[in-house]
Amino acid sequence: MNITSNQLVPELSVSDFKKSLAFYTEIVGFSIAYQREExxxxxxxxxxxxxxxxxxxxxxxxxxxxxxxxxxxGINFQIMVxxxxxILERLKQNNIKLFLKVEGKWYRKDxxxxxxxxxxxxxxxxxxLRFAQDLGSRPIK
Numbered sequence: 001m002n003i004t005s006n007q008l009v010p011e012l013s014v015s016d017f018k019k020s021l022a023f024y025t026e027i028v029g030f031s032i033a034y035q036r037e038e039x040x041x042x043x044x045x046x047x048x049x050x051x052x053x054x055x056x057x058x059x060x061x062x063x064x065x066x067x068x069x070x071x072x073x074g075i076n077f078q079i080m081v082x083x084x085x086x087i088l089e090r091l092k093q094n095n096i097k098l099f100l101k102v103e104g105k106w107y108r109k110d111x112x113x114x115x116x117x118x119x120x121x122x123x124x125x126x127x128x129l130r131f132a133q134d135l136g137s138r139p140i141k
Contacts, residue, residue, distance in 0.1 A: 003033040003045055010077065011052040012127055013061060017042075019124050020053050027090045028129075029081075049079045070126020077129050084117055084133045091121060099128060104135060112137045 014020040017040035024030040024044050030051070035042035040055025054060075056067055081087065088102065100120035106113040115135030122128055 006048070006050050009050045009052060011054055012125070013056045013067065013071065014053050014125050015056055015067065016124065017053065017055040023124050024053065027094050027096065028087055029090070046079060047081060070122060072127040075128065076120060077127065079129060079131050081131055081133055084119060084131050087131055088119065096121060106138070108140060111140060113140055
């Protein structure tokens with residue numbers, strides 16, 4: 001896969017590279033742009049969304065504190081997708097519970113509202129992922 005990196009691509013430190021790679025590719029639907037298995041590293045893409053996963057303690061590890069579960073406290077990664085239902089179905093098939101059930105949520109943006117059909121799920125290390133599907137915009141009520 002020939003891919004150009006976005007200007008911001010988060011790299012998530014993971015405790016079990018194979019488990020995380022399977023979660024992101026087989027369940028969520030990311031594809032592998034490239035990887036370095038010997039380092040426990042992969043660059044993943046889903047539409048225009050990009051992330052990197054990196055095995056803790058293999059290769060270079062950017063450790064700023066203890067790696068206690070859940071990792072990534074205080075942050076969620078919004079990932080815009082065309083169809084949240086297909087991801088929801090794969091999560092259900094793999095008995096992965098949602099952190100926040102599916103909702104239609106409207107947010108004020110200047111003089112209009114923009115909508116998302118969205119849900120949140122935690123990855124194997126506890127990183128919070130918010131998958132969102134665009135519902136368009138509407139005037140503020």
